[in-house]
Amino acid sequence: MQNKILEINKLLLSFFCKPYRAEKFPEPIDMLIGTILSQNTNDKNSYRAYKNLKIKFTNWEKVQKARRSTIEKEIKVAGLALQKSTTIKTVLNELFKRNGNLNMDFIKDMEENDALEYLISFKGVGVKTASCVLLFSLNKDICPVDTHLHRTLNRIGLVNTKTPDKTFFAINKNFPPKIAHSFHTNLIRLGREICKPKGYSCGVCPTEKICNFNEKNIERVSRNSERAFMLLDHI
Ligand code: SF4
Numbered sequence: 001m002q003n004k005i006l007e008i009n010k011l012l013l014s015f016f017c018k019p020y021r022a023e024k025f026p027e028p029i030d031m032l033i034g035t036i037l038s039q040n041t042n043d044k045n046s047y048r049a050y051k052n053l054k055i056k057f058t059n060w061e062k063v064q065k066a067r068r069s070t071i072e073k074e075i076k077v078a079g080l081a082l083q084k085s086t087t088i089k090t091v092l093n094e095l096f097k098r099n100g101n102l103n104m105d106f107i108k109d110m111e112e113n114d115a116l117e118y119l120i121s122f123k124g125v126g127v128k129t130a131s132c133v134l135l136f137s138l139n140k141d142i143c144p145v146d147t148h149l150h151r152t153l154n155r156i157g158l159v160n161t162k163t164p165d166k167t168f169f170a171i172n173k174n175f176p177p178k179i180a181h182s183f184h185t186n187l188i189r190l191g192r193e194i195c196k197p198k199g200y201s202c203g204v205c206p207t208e209k210i211c212n213f214n215e216k217n218i219e220r221v222s223r224n225s226e227r228a229f230m231l232l233d234h235i
Contacts (some may be wrong), residue, residue, distance in 0.1 A: 002176050003211035004158055008207055009179050013207035017183035022233055028104040029060055029095075031137035032119070034232060035129045041079045043231035049078035050231070060102045064092035078197050087124030097227055107133075112140050127165045133170075135180050136232045142172055143180040148191025155195060157212030185230060 026034070033053070033209055052074045052186040057063045063071060065131040072085035107115045112134060119130035131144035142148070145168040153159050153167055161167045194205050202208050 001158070001171065002174060004210075005171065005183065006176055006179070007210060008156065008158065009176075009183045009186075011191065011206045011210070013182060016186045016189050019182055019189075019230070020233055021181055025139055026137050027131050028107055028137045029102060031232065032064075032091065032104070032125070032129065033060070033088060035132040035136075036084055036091070036124070037075060037078045038231050039080065039084070039129070046078045047231045048233060049075040052077070060092060063088065064096060064102065083124075091122045104194055108138055112142055115140075116142075127168055131168060132232055135184065141175050141177050141180050141186045143175055144168070145171070145186065148188045148195075149184065151197060152155045152187055152191045152195045152207075155200075155211060155213040156207055185233075188230070 029218055033156075034046070035051050037049045046142070053063060053071070056074050057066060067098060068085050068089045071088060072081045075081050075084055075088075078084060095104065099106075107118060112119065115134055115138065116127070116130050116207065119125055119133055120127060126148055128144055131142050134140040134142040135144055145153075145164045147164060150161070150164040150167045154161060158168050159170045190205070190207070194201050200217055202211070203218045205211065208216070208218075
């Protein structure tokens, strides 16, 4: 598994190059809220919703005290605003109840599994959201798995799994050090631009030579490269 991950990473780096990464890692609480906003929408809209929250409230204490409906209004652009505003309020209230403040820095000192368990203990926070905090904020060797990673890694044949969470646990048992960010980010690009759910373009795919998918579409050469902006690198 480790060798194949390294091989896929190498092929993706040659094709897409090393992805942008902010020099300063965001605070865990910022990343947690940003990732909640990013669910089921595109990165540009979730970025706008995140900025709206920051401009309107300036800090998370004010968001916690705000009416849920006011939060919903500010994040409408990200979609699922009722669900996301409820999760944000619930997480902030629960964090305050447990610790007496909204500082989440203590998870920086936790072991990876403990930090993951802690984050998913909040209602509305799943494995994908928690693992994004571990990678993008805490810089752990943990690779979050969304639908793009789940689909592409199953097609390539690295895993044979039914859900993104099962793919996550399969690849993260012993993930190679220092490549989780590039592997994750470039696989999202692969899934968005080339290995799309339908109309995938194996003829221009950098991992074609090691991909085991038995329904390859070699003829197709279209590529969508307009969606390279990644919200979680801009929190
Ligand atoms: S070769 Fe085709 S199926 Fe395999 S990863 Fe590339 S685009 Fe997807």
